[in-house]
Amino acid sequence: xxxxxxxxxxxxxxxxxxxxxxxxxxxxxxxxxxxxxxxxxxxxxxxxxxxxxxxxxxxxxxxxxxxxxxxxxxxxxxxxxxxxxxxxxxxxxxxxxxxxxxxxxxxxxxxxxxxxxxxxxxxxxxxxxxxxxxxxxxxxxxxxxxxxxxxxxxxxxxxxxxxxxxxxxxxxxxxxxxxxxxxxxxxxxxxxxxxxxxxxxxxxxxxxxxxxxxxxxxxxxxxxxxxxxxxxxxxxxxxxxxxxxxxxxxxxxxxxxxxxxxxxxxxxxxxxxx
Amino acid sequence: xxxxxxxxxxxxxxxxxxxxxxxxxxxxxxxxxxxxxxxxxxxxxxxxxxxxxxxxxxxxxxxxxxxxxxxxxxxxxxxxxxxxxxxxxxxxxxxxxxxxxxxxxxxxxxxxxxxxxxxxxxxxxxxxxxxxxxxxxxxxxxxxxxxxxxxxxxxxxxxxxxxxxxxxxxxxxxxxxxxxxxxxxxxxxxxxxxxxxxxxxxxxxxxxxxxxxxxxxxxxxxxxxxxxxxxxxxxxxxxxxxxxxxxxxxxxxxxxxxxxxxxxxxxxxxxxxxxxxxxxxxxxxxxxxxxxxxxxxxxxxxx
Numbered sequence: 001x002x003x004x005x006x007x008x009x010x011x012x013x014x015x016x017x018x019x020x021x022x023x024x025x026x027x028x029x030x031x032x033x034x035x036x037x038x039x040x041x042x043x044x045x046x047x048x049x050x051x052x053x054x055x056x057x058x059x060x061x062x063x064x065x066x067x068x069x070x071x072x073x074x075x076x077x078x079x080x081x082x083x084x085x086x087x088x089x090x091x092x093x094x095x096x097x098x099x100x101x102x103x104x105x106x107x108x109x110x111x112x113x114x115x116x117x118x119x120x121x122x123x124x125x126x127x128x129x130x131x132x133x134x135x136x137x138x139x140x141x142x143x144x145x146x147x148x149x150x151x152x153x154x155x156x157x158x159x160x161x162x163x164x165x166x167x168x169x170x171x172x173x174x175x176x177x178x179x180x181x182x183x184x185x186x187x188x189x190x191x192x193x194x195x196x197x198x199x200x201x202x203x204x205x206x207x208x209x210x211x212x213x214x215x216x217x218x219x220x221x222x223x224x225x226x227x228x229x230x231x232x233x234x235x236x237x238x239x240x241x242x243x244x245x246x247x248x249x250x251x252x253x254x255x256x257x258x259x260x261x262x263x264x265x266x267x268x269x270x271x272x273x274x
Numbered sequence: 275x276x277x278x279x280x281x282x283x284x285x286x287x288x289x290x291x292x293x294x295x296x297x298x299x300x301x302x303x304x305x306x307x308x309x310x311x312x313x314x315x316x317x318x319x320x321x322x323x324x325x326x327x328x329x330x331x332x333x334x335x336x337x338x339x340x341x342x343x344x345x346x347x348x349x350x351x352x353x354x355x356x357x358x359x360x361x362x363x364x365x366x367x368x369x370x371x372x373x374x375x376x377x378x379x380x381x382x383x384x385x386x387x388x389x390x391x392x393x394x395x396x397x398x399x400x401x402x403x404x405x406x407x408x409x410x411x412x413x414x415x416x417x418x419x420x421x422x423x424x425x426x427x428x429x430x431x432x433x434x435x436x437x438x439x440x441x442x443x444x445x446x447x448x449x450x451x452x453x454x455x456x457x458x459x460x461x462x463x464x465x466x467x468x469x470x471x472x473x474x475x476x477x478x479x480x481x482x483x484x485x486x487x488x489x490x491x492x493x494x495x496x497x498x499x500x501x502x503x504x505x506x507x508x509x510x511x512x513x514x515x516x517x518x519x520x521x522x523x524x525x526x527x528x529x530x531x532x533x534x535x536x537x538x539x540x541x542x543x544x545x546x547x548x549x550x551x552x553x554x555x556x557x558x559x560x561x562x563x564x565x566x567x568x569x570x571x572x573x574x575x576x577x
Contacts (some may be wrong), residue, residue: 010479049475089475224335234304
């Protein structure tokens, strides 16, 4: 371990491998002992020199001492990271934030898009006796990724990986949240964990909480500092960077902004489009 | 007798002497309430402008390897009008509204937005070191400072504070013109213009290249400024710059400040730091026989 490391100053790493997950999603692999050992739910601030710095959940790899970022190209910053080539430099601060409280028994994990990243890391912490269901939500077949990885990580467990696509081009047709509703109506879960689009998490938390299940979600907000100074990521009285990213469902449902509003770069509340 | 943490900065009365400095966390009323209940005596808002500002792109904040932080957030804020509506329901929290602008009319417009809000004071940001045409560029122009303060004082009866910093002119000139223009108190100092270059990528880390240095490294400088101001002027002072422990706060009181603001230490220790410092101050007061903060203010000048 690098004990002298100042985790609030970017550590520069070279990208060693780029994996195309879909036509819009890539995983960038690099060597870093600290990042390889982060907890599920923790994040790093990733500096793409000359472009921006963005919060990213830290992806697992199959090699020790290595970590990765899985990024979907969307705006200028994520596209900047998506376009980083092997041998190029990125700067990494962190890890920041808390992590999921993993229960034992029957577990349900619900991920959408790159929200699957902390779900995959969470799978590396399940115990052999856990019965794990992973739900992967995607718009269409071309956007499905990490299905094989999830099956692979759970090969010693009783498990199922269910993919839903909005257009029915792969797996079950429909929204992942409809599948959540169906599952929680028919099964008991000792723990429900979710990360992905806010509306997906909001509905998942509502469904699980209504059944009295322990449920947690990892939130995403606009971030500048990552350490609780700038205030950009506040959700009501909570700071996602410092109090989260993981929150209990019960707490989230009492927060009037969760599922409804986020703050833009100026700090003005805007509505999530449903 | 039990010592009291209450303090007054001129007409401003606070139950506790530690405030949240401007620019830190000050974006939602819910967070203000949380900070108040965590021991902050008052909160200063992010500097508000006439229109919403997005600020600079990231990286906007980074720690400095030798200690402290550097930032060029770029005064991102939702604008005075939006912000005033958000704090209309405030009942409990002493809020100091920080304002930033280029001309007296900007400040007049903004102060009028807060007519229906419980505002404890206005703090005029005359010292942000990394945004053009506002902050230090205003603070370095005595005539403009005079016009702005006179305009704000004519617009409101609520106390008005000038936040000064180290610019291209002697900051005492800004203090001088502020006192002459009827300012109610001075906050000293702001972050100090600085930069960080990463040796691996061979480029400045901040997207704006230059930012403001804050935290522990600037405390002795801020302390010197408070001492100088209190030696020269009979004006209430709020000390700001690197306050991280109760000892730092006491030093500022002894130098002449009646209250202190903190910010950067929250990035290291999170918000429990308010009550840690409150408790430390109280113990020091008990141990040294002080019953009120004001008994300590400026004591170092008598030695």
